[in-house]
Amino acid sequence: MSEQGTVGEKTERRLRRLRPGLSIQSKLLIMLLAVSLVSSVIVGAVGFINGRQSLHDAAVDQLITIRSMRAAEVTDAIEAVKKDASLQSRNLSAQTLSTTVNAGYEELEQREVTPDERTQLESYYSDTFIPTLEQRAGEQYGDSAFIPESNAGQFLQTRFTTQNLDFDADYDTLLDDNDADDGSAYSAATERYGDYLSRLVNQADYEDALLLNLDGDIVFSAYKGVELGSNLNTGPYRDTMLAQAYADAIATNSVSTVVLTDFERWIPSLNVPTMWVVSPIGNDSRITGALALQVSMETINDLTTGSGEWKEQGLGDSGEVYLVGLDDLMRSDSRRLIEDPDSYEQLAINGGTPPSVAKRIVEVQGTILLQPINTQAVANAQAGRTGTTTGPGYLGIDSVTAYAPLEVEGLDWVIIARIDSSEAFAPVTDFTRTVLLSLLGILLGVSLLSLLLAQVFTRPIHRLVGAVHRVAEGDLDVQVPQGARDEFGDLGSAFNDMASSLRIKQDLIDEQQAENEKLLLTLMPESVAAKYKQGDEAISEAHENVSVVFAELVGFDDYARGLSAEQEIGHLNTLMRGFDEAAEKAGVEKVRTLRGGYLASSGLIVPRVDNVRRSVEFAKNLLGVIERFNAQNGSSIGLRAGVDTGTVTSGLVARTSLAYDLWGDAVNLAYRVRSVTGEPGVYVSQTVYDRTREIFSFTEAGTVEARGTTETVWKVA
Structure with a gap:
């Protein structure tokens, strides 16, 4: 080796020993302070997971509590109706009314209906009741399909039912009109004892109250509708749930019997969904007939909707409680329909409801016996299970759902409490945001400290990385400063030499390629x-x-x-x-x-x-x-x-x-x-x-x- 080379190597080693500042190894050791970032992330993650799960569980528990409370309210209300029906049917007034009205009704059976009375009755059905029924039900009916077969029934309807010309106003008038003004024993009985049913309807808020004899005839009605005088065994309503409930109640021959029906569309109420509670009238010795109390859908809706106070009762802006029958149809009204009927039709269609059904729901402003519910929650509850799920609801909106069977004898209903997932888990989202912001604050503080300590080390690297990127992008004029007297300074000098050499070669290549490309494009596309x-x-x-x-x-x-x-x-x-x-x-x-x-x-x-x-x-x-x-x-x-x-x-x-x-x-x-x-x-x-x-x-x-x-x-x- 030459003497000149030996001297150069010694000089370079001496210069390296004289370089001021930290070595690369020392700078790398400083960067180990970043370990604090890992510990911050771990602590934050543990707190986040535990807190988020707690809030999630709290939202679900609240929904379960609401479902349980509403289930108890609905169950208690139905049991109260059944108990009331049982007590009222054994009341002495009910027994007297039943005995006297039955006798009067039998007497009216011997009376012939005049042609004028028959014409009046037929005109009422063809001109008033049937057109109104078809308009509201959306179906076709025969003009004489609901005319009673018995003379007594036809006579009573000409005296009472035909007076109901405005179905939104005349019912209350008929409620207080119990005298047929014919001097018969029937009129005497109803005039004297008929206000018993009227008071029962007004005080207990029933839709109607019917009195039946042992032959199945509806011998008296508080509102005197088109069911008055019909026979539940042979007449137009023989296939209804009311007819079956009456038959079951009479078959027991016991005044302690109470039969509850599911909702059914009741034609005399213009096809409005109705429930019935039927109990035999009499005493321990014998029965003389049956009392049928018509429970309106508002009674159930008031319980499931909390009288419209969803938000005040913990269901927020989107939560609701509803009932579903064994046929997968709702037994209460949807909150969304009540609050926003304009958007309901499209939401229902999006959730899988047939368009014709969705349109009908909006027309009648009710979901009872119309809105299908085919969710997993309903299926689980119908199978006897109780629990919660998260997934699309009947309107296609992602929901948190608490479900359970409704423990009411005679009803195969399930109760569902749901709320939009976005609202139910809003506290979880807020907590997540708070945790993330706090964690970001900690990370920012730690990062600033680490950046200050690592700045001396990273600055030359950043310069070289940036210069390399610019060269990769085609900028061959880039040069990096060479002020540092360490390995990075040597690397910067070598980089500058390389960039200069590449620039010269690239210029030559670019000139030649430009000429070739220009020539080629003049000859062809x-x-x-x-x-x-x-x-x-x-x-x-x-x-x-x-x-x-x-x-x-x-x-x-x-x-x-x-x-x-x-x-x-x-x-x-x-x-x-x-x-x-x-x-x-x-x-x-x-x-x-x-x-x-x-x-x-x-x-x-x-x-x-x-x-x-x-x-x-x-x-x-x-x-x-x-x-x-x-x-x-x-x-x-x-x-x-x-x-x-x-x-x-x-x-x-x-x-x-x-x-x-x-x-x-x-x-x-x-x-x-x-x-x-x-x-x-x-x-x-x-x-x-x-x-x-x-x-x-x-x-x-x-x-x-x-x-x-x-x-x-x-x-x-």
């Missing part, structure tokens, strides 16, 4: 050039629906005889530039130029549905270029252009000579039609004429033999 650069040997492309324009200068050779070679090339370049500008303006692609001709296409490189129109406009614009040239130079050059459309093929004819060309029937015909008359102008084929005759004016110019037929050539006017 960009897509063909890309294939050529990839090394394809046979480059050709077939194109459908392409319009071709072949333009030929007329008289340019005569004009050029008096020009020098430079002037001739200059004028020709002027014309070709004008042609190129016209092509760009019309959206037409230039294929190639010759000394006296110009070949262009539309729809070749860029598919265009209006390529035929563009080609004809381009050919007409070429005439304008010629006119301007003649006006500027005092020449009389003309132009013959031919236009056709069809299938063409483009490609490199010879790879070694890089000759790009276009060929096919459309090119041949465009070439031929241009010279059909020998006169300047724009000539088009029959196909082009057919597709543009509504846009341009044409005159017939001649014919050519093409595509195996004689084709007419048209000249653009």
